[in-house]
Amino acid sequence: MPLLASERRALKRKRLLYAGIGLAIVSGSALGVGLLLLRGGADEFEDDSVLFDVDAEASYGADEEEGGEGSPTPGGAEIIAFEEVVTDEAEHDGVIRTTFGNARSFRQAILNAGISTGEAIELEQALDGVLDFRRCRPADRIEFSRDAQGRLAHFEYHASPVEFIRATRNEDGTLKAQKMERVIERQRIAVGGTIRTSLGDAVEAAGFGRGIVGIFVEVFSGRADFQRDTRDGDTFRIILDEERLEGQLRGYGRAYALEYNGRRTGVLRAFLRSADSESEYYTEDGEPLSGSVLAVPCRYDVISSHFNPRRVHPILKRPMPHNGVDFAAPTGTPVVAAADGRVTWAGPKGPNGNLVSIRHPNGYETHYAHLHTIDRRIKPGVEVRKRQRIGQVGSTGRSTGPHLHFGVKHHGRFVDPIKVLNMPGPKLRGKQLSDYQAYMRPLKRQLEAISVGR
Ligand SMILES: [Zn+2]
Structure with a gap:
């Protein structure tokens, strides 16, 4: 190479x-x-946008609905990994750096960062179709700088460690934005x-x-x-x-x-x-x-559906990977964090229902879908310990019966959760x-x- x-x-x-x-x-x-x-690029994120769970159909056979309310936007980049959180606004080499923070909208976030209303309108036009404004998260990083005339010259939006969006001013004076991929x-x-x-x-x-x-x-x-x-x-x-x-x-x-x-x-x-x-x-x-x-995230009765990245939907005849494992358990069964980590998502998310996502050290991320409730303390940015309770098993989102859909990613790729769970195998033989x-x-x-x- x-x-x-x-x-x-x-x-x-x-x-x-x-x-x-x-x-x-x-x-x-x-x-x-x-x-x-290894290229971490658009493909991986598209994989994310079909997300953690499209499972209920095949495992329970009752719900054949495709898409539906809250389905992932086609082509929309799902951002489920944060970089280190930079909380304070800081200026260095003339570059202003801050985070999305508690802003209610992209507009508010950039105004908070010190961008003028006129520039904000210009910037939003440049970013239209490049940045999905609805998917901004508190930990996303914003940075920009001005030229000698005080004009906004350069703007970056970082929502993922592997890609970011950069807007620069062209020679004709207009701002142009593009997605930059990091290797x-x-x-x-x-x-x-x-x-x-x-x-x-x-x-x-x-x-x-x-x-x-x-x-x-x-x-x-x-x-x-x-x-x-x-x-x-x-x-x-x-x-x-x-x-x-x-x-x-x-x-x-x-x-x-x-x-x-x-x-x-x-x-x-x-x-x-x-x-x-x-x-x-x-x-x-x-x-x-x-x-x-990882620890097993809940006490379950039976595994109702296994990890299967190559699953083909039995009726629709199109690939519909099952990116996790389904643990059937009664509604209300406690769900615990599989390992120490930081919460990156806690709330409803389309077909996943109530979803908690946790990023762990060593490149692991875990996802807990269809929760009945999410514990009050569990919010993006919060640190959790292994086996700490995060919510309860439920059947929210596209699901036909109470179960925990448990998804595991390792370095951005879905892996079979069972392989990494706390189930030490027997001594190897033969x-x-x-x-x-x-x-x-x-x-x-x-x-x-x-x-x-x-
Ligand atoms: Zn599932």
């Missing part, structure tokens, strides 16, 4: 950095992995180090984000306590995906192999089960590791074990090759 000059430069800088601190980058050509450029660079890296004080400090000393600590905690939960059990001289190694947006570290994606070698913990190793696994980790011998990413070991062995060699800088 050809690299852009800027990416080559970035890579080169990075290699130098790693060499300097005794870390290995798992280079593409040599070890069969490498730089992946997430995903690169597999190898990190290792020696603990002096804590795992977090060691990760930082190696030049990486503390987010890596969370991966260790999660994968080895129940086997080690990285607060208590770390000792001077312990070592760690990890192979994982690093994600960058425009050169800035965005976070960490999947981890493929981890090792912690400690005085108190002994040697702990975990490997991803397969190339398409999201978060199933096993020991070298095929023992499952507990401590999954062909499962040999498939796993075939996948694991090269990772193990790469893991062992990482310098810990002692």
Whole structure:
């Protein structure tokens, strides 16, 4: 895959950095992995606009209505991921930055930001058809700047980490707006180090984000306590995906192999089960590791419909993916957050009925549809803890019986919730074990090759 000059430069800088601190980058050509450029673009958002639930028809067979009130707008970009919330208006380099905040409309938000009424009208015309004004959210970011004559020269609206809208003034003096797409660079890296004080400090000393600590905690939960059990001289190694947006570290994606070698913990190793696994980790011998990413969100009677991205509607004969799993449970059954995170949506949303969406660390998002009620505290921007109650099972929206539709996204893609739920599988045997070991062995060699800088 050809690299852009800027990416080559970035890579080169990075290699130098790693060499300097005794870390290995798992280079593409040599070890069969490498730089992946994943485009997070319009397709993904269209996928979102058909949304979390179009399930009731097939699973219950009664409701054949297509579309209906509150259906997603065709082509309308669904924004269900927030960037970091910037709350205060700030000016830097002549650029004014603020958020949509509590404004009741786009107009009010930009007036609050300091744009004049005349400019607001001009801007709305330029953005018409590019920005869906009805989908603005409090955490959306606004930035603009003026030219030497004090004229609005540049305006940006950021509602998603992967795309934003930019309006600039043309030579003819008119404002022109367009959707800008950002490319997430995903690169597999190898990190290792020696603990002096804590795992977090060691990760930082190696030049990486503390987010890596969370991966260790999660994968080895129940086997080690990285607060208590770390000792001077312990070592760690990890192979994982690093994600960058425009050169800035965005976070960490999947981890493929981890090792912690400690005085108190002994040697702990975990490997991803397969190339398409999201978060199933096993020991070298095929023992499952507990401590999954997500908890089951409600006590249910039966799974009434499974995840099926390729489902074809039985009557309409068109693709209608079932982007989640349906847990049948009585109305009023408590629904809890599957993991720690931040609420990004809480309220009615078309066919989903009352919907809560939560964004979690490590690239996960969860969606809870058809809720009977949403707890009063649950509002966009609020932090929730794993297993905290968020609402009650119901049958609101396009649904023919009480159930929780539970959708899970990992790095913007719907994944099978069952695969990531707290259901540790049995020890791998037979062909499962040999498939796993075939996948694991090269990772193990790469893991062992990482310098810990002692
Ligand atoms: Zn469903």
